[in-house]
């Protein structure tokens with residue numbers, strides 16, 4: 001099945017308008033291989049027919065599946081661990097200063113490893129007397145479904161500290177041998193929902209203490225990045241912190257934020 005440049009451009013345009021993901025020219029082969037499977041499942045004749053199906057899909061369901069197929073969901077527990085050390089210190093400091101309510105948003109939560117790492121950090125660094133809630137959102141319905149389950153294969157948790165694993169995960173037995181489920185003490189404070197960062201009207205009420213928006217803005221163009229950084233600023237409380245991916249650059253866009261270290265910004 002071959003994808004010609006004209007059809008690639010149509011798909012690229014749809015992806016951009018729907019998700020803000022800007023696909024570079026060299027992604028044509030990737031798009032072709034990822035969508036071929038979907039086209040076969042749908043029993044369509046090729047990319048042209050698939051494009052027509054997308055344009056005609058008023059429910060938006062096929063578009064969601066398209067974004068699912070195209071986007072990269074790579075993540076892991078305590079990815080870019082320095083961020084969690086900075087977060088732990090900030091939470092402890094706020095707690096010592098008397099704060100007892102914490103609102104955290106994980107804005108591209110993928111399969112859940114990141115929000116559950118946030119929950120572990122919160123549980124381990126705040127007292128029992130706090131009201132802490134983590135909102136974890138993503139554009140992809142399939143990663144959200146997996147994240148809600150909170151079940152991970154051994155290979156996804158094997159790098160975790162043994163004590164952290166024992167304290168915050170339940171080890172499966174019998175048919176579930178080799179799997180780990182996050183304990184209710186974590187899942188109770190994490191709520192998942194679908195939010196498209198490229199759209200207006202997020203159902204989020206500030207002020208927030210912490211925003212993690214990591215390794216997703218790298219797929220967006222500068223206009224969308226700048227708009228997101230400004231919206232994050234307005235949602236954070238004074239002293240609130242924005243964490244972005246280590247490889248994401250915001251030179252000239254951080255506006256009123258103060259950079260406290262690479263990829264960490266405080267309002």
Ligand SMILES: C[S@@+](CC[C@H](N)C(=O)[O-])C[C@H]1O[C@@H](n2cnc3c(N)ncnc32)[C@H](O)[C@@H]1O
Pocket residue numbers: 018019020021071072073074075076079107108109110111114137138139140143195196197198213214215216245
């Ligand atoms: C590479 S993962 C990053 C996961 C996690 N933040 C981390 O750093 O480990 C990127 C995630 O961004 C999501 N994503 C892509 N475009 C999005 C959009 N417009 N709105 C919300 N999430 C989006 C993808 O579905 C994917 O789960």
